[in-house]
Amino acid sequence: MKVAKFGGSSVATADQFQKVKAIIDQDSQRQLVVVSAAGKYGPATQKLTDTLFLIADAMEAGRDVTQLFAQVTARLEAINQTLHLQVPLNKLMNTIRHQLTTHYSRDYLVSRGEFLTAHLMAAYLGYTFLDAADLFFFDDNGGIDEAKTMAAYRQLPNHHGLVIPGFYGRNRAGHVQLMPRGGSDISGAWLARLAQADLYENWTDVSGIKMADPRIIKDADSIDVMSYDELRELTYMGFSVFQEEAVQPVRECKIPTRILNTNAPQDPGTLIIHDDDPSDDPRIITGIAGRKHYLVITIRQYQLAVHLEVIQQALGVIAAHHLVVDYLPTGIDSFSLLIREPRRQVSVRELTTAIQAACHPDKLEVTENVALIAMVSRQLRKRPAIAGKVLAYLDDNLLNVQLVSQTNSDINLLIGVTDKDYDKAVRVIYSSIHQNFYRPAPYIEGIA
Numbered sequence: 001m002k003v004a005k006f007g008g009s010s011v012a013t014a015d016q017f018q019k020v021k022a023i024i025d026q027d028s029q030r031q032l033v034v035v036s037a038a039g040k041y042g043p044a045t046q047k048l049t050d051t052l053f054l055i056a057d058a059m060e061a062g063r064d065v066t067q068l069f070a071q072v073t074a075r076l077e078a079i080n081q082t083l084h085l086q087v088p089l090n091k092l093m094n095t096i097r098h099q100l101t102t103h104y105s106r107d108y109l110v111s112r113g114e115f116l117t118a119h120l121m122a123a124y125l126g127y128t129f130l131d132a133a134d135l136f137f138f139d140d141n142g143g144i145d146e147a148k149t150m151a152a153y154r155q156l157p158n159h160h161g162l163v164i165p166g167f168y169g170r171n172r173a174g175h176v177q178l179m180p181r182g183g184s185d186i187s188g189a190w191l192a193r194l195a196q197a198d199l200y201e202n203w204t205d206v207s208g209i210k211m212a213d214p215r216i217i218k219d220a221d222s223i224d225v226m227s228y229d230e231l232r233e234l235t236y237m238g239f240s241v242f243q244e245e246a247v248q249p250v251r252e253c254k255i256p257t258r259i260l261n262t263n264a265p266q267d268p269g270t271l272i273i274h275d276d277d278p279s280d281d282p283r284i285i286t287g288i289a290g291r292k293h294y295l296v297i298t299i300r301q302y303q304l305a306v307h308l309e310v311i312q313q314a315l316g317v318i319a320a321h322h323l324v325v326d327y328l329p330t331g332i333d334s335f336s337l338l339i340r341e342p343r344r345q346v347s348v349r350e351l352t353t354a355i356q357a358a359c360h361p362d363k364l365e366v367t368e369n370v371a372l373i374a375m376v377s378r379q380l381r382k383r384p385a386i387a388g389k390v391l392a393y394l395d396d397n398l399l400n401v402q403l404v405s406q407t408n409s410d411i412n413l414l415i416g417v418t419d420k421d422y423d424k425a426v427r428v429i430y431s432s433i434h435q436n437f438y439r440p441a442p443y444i445e446g447i448a
């Protein structure tokens with residue numbers, strides 16, 4: 001059995017629906033299907049989810065939303081009519097609007113993109129629609145309540161030929177709750193886990209994961225095979241093709257994932273395998289990912305090892321401001337807090353004043369607008385010299401490296417540059433890998 005998740009681009013238009021049906025019809029193991037809301041592809045230039053967020057903003061501001069709702073209906077009706085489906089969209093829309101006037105909920109409203117798209121897809125494939133609110137249950141921390149979700153899965157009358165909307169579930173209070181953006185990947189991963197699927201197929205608009213963000217490196221190589229360990233590091237640092245929280249449910253159960261292209265289904269895509277499984281990929285570096293807009297606070301404290309309370313106190317301030325520390329490299333007399341996009345919650349001055357007051361360090365230094373780039377590879381464990389070569393190459397290209405850290409996972413080399421240098425640094429690293437490290441599998445022409 002395979003779970004097939006189709007992203008927004010795969011269900012954006014009637015033409016895309018036809019590609020999905022061809023893929024489903026081609027393999028009888030594709031019995032469990034998860035869909036996102038109609039997204040962007042070709043003539044469709046806006047994600048339905050984004051339109052629904054606009055409606056939510058307008059409703060909350062008391063503005064008229066008739067036009068925006070008409071846009072949503074028209075978009076879905078075009079698919080309904082082109083494919084000669086008989087989904088009662090007007091009736092469904094009226095129920096939704098009625099529900100919103102009596103019990104307004106932003107999450108319920110935005111989740112209707114997936115709900116309505118899944119209704120259309122179920123009708124088109126001849127599969128049964130299953131509401132995600134009757135399958136995925138959240139715990140109080142917003143994670144999936146596995147026991148309750150598994151019980152709901154077991155009670156289903158059948159486990160074949162189902163279409164399930166992604167991106168939402170039901171919370172403890174019984175209300176519809178959204179997952180993070182890109183969350184249909186998470187729904188698909190959980191469904192694969194519930195079904196103990198042989199494969200989780202994630203269908204999108206690229207033929208697998210590229211070694212670097214295709215918006216920066218246009219013709220970046222695709223990754224044929226990678227481990228969940230590597231994927232986790234890369235998604236954490238911004239590989240937006242697969243939602244970060246979708247890794248764990250399948251990784252723990254050793255279910256492989258394949259990232260595939262709905263527009264080129266014959267392409268092999270990227271296979272993601274369990275960390276212990278051997279891979280014969282000859283690549284030295286698996287991928288490069290990064291994020292901009294970090295704030296780096298370096299705190300100097302003589303004999304840090306006997307003053308660990310300084311770290312604890314600084315982290316207390318971070319937690320009190322609900323900030324995220326992505327990395328925390330430490331040295332003998334100093335440590336650094338690598339904080340993601342702090343400006344929205346608190347000013348840098350407020351934050352540093354609070355840290356000074358909480359832990360009275362010897363010295364505190366701040367660097368703003370730092371971009372972090374992660375080079376991820378299982379080979380780094382065995383060949384740490386790779387890091388030195390990449391750094392030398394950055395130096396040759398006059399790129400000012402602000403920090404370097406080989407994180408505990410030891411498959412991730414982290415490099416900090418200024419936001420301004422980010423794109424250039426990614427290009428330099430990518431070309432340095434190509435020139436210095438890419439080693440095709442050995443080829444023996446003959447032995448005499």
Ligand SMILES: Nc1ncnc2c1ncn2[C@@H]1O[C@H](COP(=O)(O)OP(=O)(O)O)[C@@H](O)[C@H]1O
Nearest residue numbers: 007008009039204205206209210212213240241
């Ligand atoms: N390293 C990468 N490899 C492939 N695609 C990437 C990478 N980083 C970012 N992307 C972007 O992710 C997009 C696919 O993810 P997403 O937009 O969520 O698709 P879907 O609508 O199918 O869920 C690609 O079109 C590409 O622009």
Ligand SMILES: N[C@@H](CC(=O)OP(=O)(O)O)C(=O)O
Nearest residue numbers: 007008036049181182183184
């Ligand atoms: N539609 C939601 C959930 C999702 O997973 O979408 P996509 O598969 O298009 O990334 C979003 O836009 O966030």
